[in-house]
Amino acid sequence: MTANADLPATSHTPPLLRPDGTILAAALRELCRRCGADDVGFVAVDDPRVAGEQDSIRRAFPNARSLIAVCQRMQVENVRSPMRSVANQAFHTTGHEVDETCRRIVLALEERGIRAGNPSMAFPMELADPDDVRPWIVSHKVVAEAAGLGRIGLHRSVIHPRFGSFVLLGTIVVDAAIDALGETLAYQPCLDCKLCVAACPVGAIAADGHFDASACMTHNYRDFLGGFSDWVERIADARDSRAYRRSVDDGETLSMWQSLAFGPNYRAANCLAVCPAGSDVLGTFHDRPAVHVQQVLKPLQKKQEPLYVVPGSDAETFASKRYPHKPLRRVHQGLRARSIDGFLRALPWLFQRGRSQGLSARYHFDFRGRQARQATVLITEQRIEVLSGLVGEPDVRLVADGEAWLRFVGRDRSLLRLLVTGRGLRLLARFGRCFPS
Numbered sequence: 001m002t003a004n005a006d007l008p009a010t011s012h013t014p015p016l017l018r019p020d021g022t023i024l025a026a027a028l029r030e031l032c033r034r035c036g037a038d039d040v041g042f043v044a045v046d047d048p049r050v051a052g053e054q055d056s057i058r059r060a061f062p063n064a065r066s067l068i069a070v071c072q073r074m075q076v077e078n079v080r081s082p083m084r085s086v087a088n089q090a091f092h093t094t095g096h097e098v099d100e101t102c103r104r105i106v107l108a109l110e111e112r113g114i115r116a117g118n119p120s121m122a123f124p125m126e127l128a129d130p131d132d133v134r135p136w137i138v139s140h141k142v143v144a145e146a147a148g149l150g151r152i153g154l155h156r157s158v159i160h161p162r163f164g165s166f167v168l169l170g171t172i173v174v175d176a177a178i179d180a181l182g183e184t185l186a187y188q189p190c191l192d193c194k195l196c197v198a199a200c201p202v203g204a205i206a207a208d209g210h211f212d213a214s215a216c217m218t219h220n221y222r223d224f225l226g227g228f229s230d231w232v233e234r235i236a237d238a239r240d241s242r243a244y245r246r247s248v249d250d251g252e253t254l255s256m257w258q259s260l261a262f263g264p265n266y267r268a269a270n271c272l273a274v275c276p277a278g279s280d281v282l283g284t285f286h287d288r289p290a291v292h293v294q295q296v297l298k299p300l301q302k303k304q305e306p307l308y309v310v311p312g313s314d315a316e317t318f319a320s321k322r323y324p325h326k327p328l329r330r331v332h333q334g335l336r337a338r339s340i341d342g343f344l345r346a347l348p349w350l351f352q353r354g355r356s357q358g359l360s361a362r363y364h365f366d367f368r369g370r371q372a373r374q375a376t377v378l379i380t381e382q383r384i385e386v387l388s389g390l391v392g393e394p395d396v397r398l399v400a401d402g403e404a405w406l407r408f409v410g411r412d413r414s415l416l417r418l419l420v421t422g423r424g425l426r427l428l429a430r431f432g433r434c435f436p437s
């Protein structure tokens with residue numbers, strides 16, 4: 001689709017607004033398509049399906065009333081290529097295209113007197129926020145699903161019914177109502193073929209739907225966020241250039257330079273690459289599934305590449321067994337909680353269910369001082385639940401200064417004074433092993 005950035009409101013342009021100021025969905029869809037969107041859907045900010053997004057959206061856009069979900073296709077064969085530069089080129093160019101398309105739509109709406117704004121499709125995010133809130137303003141996946149653009153598949157990305165997993169997403173926030181809103185797609189395009197499970201080099205996607213965000217982040221985001229922090233600390237810790245080269249090889253240094261200069265490169269997007277769902281993409285898999293496996297899955301599995309894992313993580317166990325030909329790089333995940341709220345929020349996505357096998361315990365955390373907060377963490381049957389307040393009878397009760405605790409889990413261990421009661425230190429050590437970072 002060719003984008004028309006100027007979009008003059010000519011006599012041929014259908015009216016966009018009803019007299020009462022409501023936007024006409026059909027005309028808005030046409031405008032978005034002319035701005036370059038491959039598909040769009042609409043949802044009200046007050047829709048319960050996006051309830052978890054409302055506060056964050058309104059912090060950025062206080063007048064928000066409606067959301068436009070935007071989807072942009074990626075080049076399928078680029079994403080499938082085992083050569084990361086080829087796949088990353090698709091992620092970068094399509095990512096910029098999402099932001100550009102959203103910008104064109106926002107400008108076109110502004111020209112028609114409608115206030116609108118577009119949070120970024122990925123970065124920049126609110127990463128410097130001292131309150132440690134969720135860094136993304138809006139979860140594009142949640143909005144896209146509610147707007148009817150597709151459904152979240154087993155691999156946790158949105159699958160568009162036509163374009164499949166080969167789409168990136170954006171959201172535009174508008175201060176007017178829209179007359180016809182989207183409905184969740186009635187069927188799930190995910191085929192449950194589990195190729196994404198077989199393709200992930202660090203075992204982040206499990207066949208039962210469990211997603212290990214920490215495993216994905218540590219490997220895939222080696223040149224981003226926490227991976228970058230870990231790299232900086234390796235430089236700081238190295239005595240001299242030879243010590244640095246023992247810790248980071250030349251290829252990794254060059255890769256980091258490339259990411260800093262040209263945009264951060266993902267290490268893998270295998271879960272999207274192998275996904276055969278979506279009517280435009282299904283072809284080969286539908287006719288000859290074995291050929292699809294040979295041509296798309298196998299090259300990714302065979303590829304010689306370093307895998308980044310946190311020592312003591314489920315990913316380390318998985319990758320060493322499943323991919324012995326891929327060298328393991330044991331690294332820190334690199335992100336540290338900056339508040340007790342952030343620490344508690346991060347526990348579920350850091351949780352390593354494999355490491356929790358056989359553990360059944362209730363922990364009371366009683367943090368004191370400037371970061372005072374009480375919480376209960378329940379670990380049982382390889383699941384974790386974090387509750388506010390001190391709930392039930394604990395196996396372990398931990399009292400600590402909140403700030404000292406944050407330094408402790410941030411690997412500055414010397415500074416902690418804590419009081420542990422109940423079944424005490426043994427269970428606390430088991431707790432620690434469930435959250436390697």
Ligand code: B12
Binds near residue numbers: 141211348
């Ligand atoms: C955070 C994030 C990540 C994190 C967490 C992924 C996740 N599943 O949430 C990591 C770093 C792992 C990641 C990886 C990737 N991402 Co990403 N990511 C995002 C981001 C910023 C928010 C995701 C989100 O809404 N999560 C909330 C809910 C809906 O997700 P969930 O799966 O139900 O729940 C998990 C997370 O919430 C996680 N979690 C909770 N709190 C926190 C806090 C932090 C810091 C982290 C890391 C995770 C986390 O734990 C939950 C359970 O596992 C969006 C951009 C945006 N602003 O929306 C892109 C986005 C989801 N990513 C995208 C892509 C393409 C990828 C990758 C393919 C990148 C790549 N090229 O390799 C991989 C795929 C990994 C996967 N299988 O999901 C696309 C997906 C497009 C689509 N078709 O759906 C998005 C929408 C970007 C875009 N604008 O298009 N991503």
Ligand code: SF4
Binds near residue numbers: 194
């Ligand atoms: S690869 Fe298969 S199981 Fe995974 S998301 Fe796609 S269709 Fe679903």
